[in-house]
Amino acid sequence: SQTIHQWPATLVQPVGSPLSLECTVEGTSNPNLYWYRQAAGRGLQLLFYSVGIGQISSEVPQNLSASRPQDRQFILSSKKLLLSDSGFYLCAWSGDREPYEQYFGPGTRLTVT
Amino acid sequence: GQNIDQPTEMTATEGAIVQINCTYQTSGFNGLFWYQQHAGEAPTFLSYNVLDGLEEKGRFSSFLSRSKGYSYLLLKELQMKDSASYLCAVINSNYQLIWGAGTKLIIKP
Numbered sequence: 001s002q003t004i005h006q007w008p009a010t011l012v013q014p015v016g017s018p019l020s021l022e023c024t025v026e027g028t029s030n031p032n033l034y035w036y037r038q039a040a041g042r043g044l045q046l047l048f049y050s051v052g053i054g055q056i057s058s059e060v061p062q063n064l065s066a067s068r069p070q071d072r073q074f075i076l077s078s079k080k081l082l083l084s085d086s087g088f089y090l091c092a093w094s095g096d097r098e099p100y101e102q103y104f105g106p107g108t109r110l111t112v113t
Numbered sequence: 114g115q116n117i118d119q120p121t122e123m124t125a126t127e128g129a130i131v132q133i134n135c136t137y138q139t140s141g142f143n144g145l146f147w148y149q150q151h152a153g154e155a156p157t158f159l160s161y162n163v164l165d166g167l168e169e170k171g172r173f174s175s176f177l178s179r180s181k182g183y184s185y186l187l188l189k190e191l192q193m194k195d196s197a198s199y200l201c202a203v204i205n206s207n208y209q210l211i212w213g214a215g216t217k218l219i220i221k222p
Binding site for chain 2: 042043044046090098099100101102103104105106107109
């Protein structure tokens with residue numbers, strides 16, 4: 001069966017510090033991968049998605065970036081965090097066939113202070 | 114633009130039935146999903162509809178009318194553990210997943 005891992009679970013970082021969140025998927029190959037952010041009490045905002053190694057599409061211009069160095073690894077980064085980067089970050093994967101339902105990792109709760 | 118509308122919050126009683134509505138306006142349609150999200154946790158997949166009609170899965174059912182741009186999630190025999198947010202999402206013609214803001218369901222004893 002497929003599983004998706006995300007770490008860390010919680011993170012408190014000062015403004016201006018760097019960020020690296022990692023997501024890995026097991027039990028499937030060539031998944032579509034996604035990074036979302038969810039502000040408190042709000043819906044999901046798609047940040048990045050990837051259909052293959054080195055292929056990243058950005059949905060929202062901001063100070064975040066993503067990379068996919070391996071087939072089942074997806075990394076979200078920032079060089080300098082802003083207060084507005086606080087939120088619940090979720091990684092998800094989907095297969096490359098319909099219906100493309102997405103399965104989410106446990107999430108990382110980031111607080112920028 | 115593309116948008117999905119859901120009520121922000123609903124309240125229901127344990128043991129009762131509740132219907133959560135979702136209307137959508139998207140560039141094309143390739144399917145609709147319902148997800149459940151407990152507070153502080155990740156969303157989990159509940160159902161998928163691509164054809165008109167009702168899909169039943171235990172206590173949960175999901176209905177779709179493509180001509181009306183409308184879906185609902187029906188929860189029967191409500192339990193306290195059903196207190197969560199319910200997210201509606203639509204895949205458009207570009208296979209992008211468009212998310213609603215979610216409906217927070219509060220179950221009272």
